[in-house]
Every structure is written in structure tokens, then in C-alpha cells.
Amino acid sequence: MSEFKQWLIERLKIEQKRFDRSGVYAYTQKIVAYNSNKIEGSKLTLEQISSLFDNGTLPISDDYYRAKDVEEMNGHFLMFNYMLDTLEEELAENLIKQLHCELKSGVFEDRAKGYAIGDYKKRPNMIGMYKTALPKDVETEMKQLLDWYYKQEKSMKTLAEFHARYELIHPFQAGNGRTGRMILFRECLKYNELAPFIILDDDKSKYLEGLKEFREHHKIDQLLELMQKEAETYYQECQYFID
Template identity: 55%
Template sequence: MKTDLVKKLKERLLIEFSKRDRSGIYAVTSRELAYNSNKIEGSTLTENQTASLFDTGMLPVSDSAYRAKDIEEMNGHFLMFNHMLKTLDEDLSEDLIKKFHYELKSGVFEDKANGYNIGEYKARPNIAGTMQTSLPADVHRDMKELLNWYKNADKNLATLALLHTRYEKIHPFQDGNGRTGRLILYREALKHDIIPPIIHDANRMEYIEGIREYAEKGVSERMCRLLEREQVEYEKTIIFFLG
């Protein structure tokens, strides 16, 4: 039963996190989420560099310069993932989402220098590609409406696809919306005993098209199909570590 497999995954993630075990599925998952989610947003760090940063806190010697923001956001993603595990028993809320954003962005100098809100909703209008997003004055209302809908919805992959695309259309933060949104997607699947999808950078264009489909048509069928395929890939990782 896949439900039992996810329950075993949840238990193992929490055990390895509590023991600071960096040799199992906790480490692989945290690194894979951080690498792909940041890569989708333009990070220049490689998978090996991400692993080194996670395992040792250091980056290997390189002839190329490292971009400070990439390092800060990678470390921030590790912290956000840890906070997600520590609060897995909580219901999804605006306060919790803001805390995820704070963990991701509190160490990012460039965002602070730009005057971006950290751990709070955006103060300036923004767009995602060509997609218009919620105005700052409307974000609280739109997020409250989204979370009220989600609280009463059946918890399945189609619901998670719609949750994610609606969240990205709101774009509640000045920056970091995709990364917080993809962490929420993983979290809610894990919490509700659904095989979590990890969206890979290799599928970036299909992922963007899935968000665009919701923005233009109000449906999330394309996103759901992508998540189904990403579930299959992550399930292989779960089985490798948990049998």
C-alpha cells in the first residue's frame, strides 16, 4: 500500500533529521528539493556543490566564482525543509507559510538590500513571467480564501496541483514564491500520506506551462500530469532506502 510507504517515509525522515543522519533519505530529499527548486529559479550551483554544502557547510575549490545569493538561498532551503519537518503536525496556515519564507530568505543579503519583506507578504506589485499576480493589498484576502478552500477539499494529487497553481498565481511574496510553493506541495503530500512529487529542473518548461494553464483557463490538469510523473521518480528513491 502506498499509504503505508508514505507513513514509513515520514517516520524515517523525522528520525534521520533528529539524529542529524546525512546518509539516508532525509539528506537525499533535502538536497534534491533544494537543488532542483533553486535551479528552476536560476541557481548556478551543481548537484555536487549542493551536496557538499549540505554535508560539510563548505563548497569545493573551483576555478569559477560562486554567487553569494545562490549559496545563501541553498542554505535557506535546507533550513526551510527542516522547519517543515518540525511542524509537520500543524495545519497549513498563513503564519506557517510566512515562517517557511523567513527560513528561506532571512540570510539573503540581496533581498534585504532591495528592501524585500522577509517572512511577510509582498509590499510591491510583482509578476511571474507575463502572469499578473495578486496586488499586495489583496494577498491576505486571496491567501485566506485559498487556505479555507484547501482545508475543506479532498486531499489528493488533483487538489495539490490546484493548490500549487493557485498559490503561484497569488504570488504572495516579493521573491521566493516558487520555492515556498514547491516545499508546501511536498509537505502536504507527505502530511496526507500521498507520494510526494519533487519537481525537477529538467521539467521546468512543462512546470511553467502548468502554471500558465491555470492562469489562462483556471484548470490544473497539466500540472497534475507532471506531478504524477514526478511521484513515480521519487517513489523509486523511497523504495531504494525503505525497501
């Protein structure tokens, strides 16, 4: 896995700089953006996202395109690039806020609603019927979460708990899931002990059940099992690009 990770990081960075749209960088950008946004309700297809990423256009369609879907997809591409550019840095509050800023700064609807962009939420929000951290408590809870994370041995189990706790805090007004899943991918690239993975929309129900299991029973068994499964899937897909 360490040899694969070294190859993957090198190729992602080289192809990013070359604006290469034919290799593992483009594949990963598209798959991450498609699945993470679709989990949150995006209507764009993988074909449409590929066109948007490759040449900045959308195919002619009999249906309409939602401006927010397009804006968030472009923001997701930028968030991925920022993640790669800062891979050597330690995970910190300012870095997480900037991930959110890259994702959301071009989204008109969120700005029109007065949402904080690149900063913690100013209004209470919920996950379905479950309450999350109040705005006044977010900074403290995020500091506590990161302090805990720094002290842990970096393992998939640690990362699963970090993500579940992050989602319970729900630090931003919107875009929590996408920033949270980008952090997962980032930390897996950063640490040799972790295998990179992408949560697929096909597994959305398992993913949500895993978060629910932690929320209600403080267990991460389902989430950890899913992450390990997705890591194997991503590894197998990347074999196509290895010479």
C-alpha cells in the same frame, strides 16, 4: 503507499535528529533544494550542494560562487527542516510566512533591496508579463485560498489547483516558487491520500506550461499529470533506502 509514507516520515525525522547524512533525509534535502533552486536560476551543481549540506563547505572551483545562491541554498535546508518540524500542524498563513522566513532571512541581496522577509509583499510583482495579486489584496486572497483548501477532499487534483492559485497570488516579493513547492511536498507527507513528489528541473518547461494552462484556461491537466509522474520517480528513488 501508506506504508511507504509512514516509513518515509519516520526516516526523515529520525535522520534529521541524528544529523544523518547518508540516508533518505539527506538525499531528499539535496534533491529538493537542488531542483527547486535551479528552477529559479541557481548555478550550484548537485555536487556543490551535497558538499554544502554535508559539511558546510564548497569545492574548489575555477568559477565563482554567487553569494545569493549559497545563502538561498542554506535557507532552503532550514525551510525543509521547519517543514518537517511542523508537519502535524494545519497549513496556515503564519506557517507559510515562516517557511518563507527560513528560506530568505539569510539572503543579503533581498534584505538590501528592502524585501519583506517572512511577510507578504509590499510592492507589486509579475510573472513574466502576467500581473499577480496586488499587495493590498494578498492577505484576503490567501485567506480565501486556505479556506477553500480546508474544505476540499485532499487529492492530487486539489493540490495542483492550490499550487496554481498560490502562484497566481504570488504572495511574497521573491521566493514564491520555492515556498509553494515546499508546501506541495509537505501536504503530500501530511495526507495519506497524496504521494510525495519533487518537481525536477528537467521538467521545468512542463511545470511552467502547467501553471500557464491554469492561468489562461483554468485547467490543471498538465500540472496534475506532471505531479503524478514525479511522484512515481521519487517513490522509485526512495526504494534504494528501504531495507
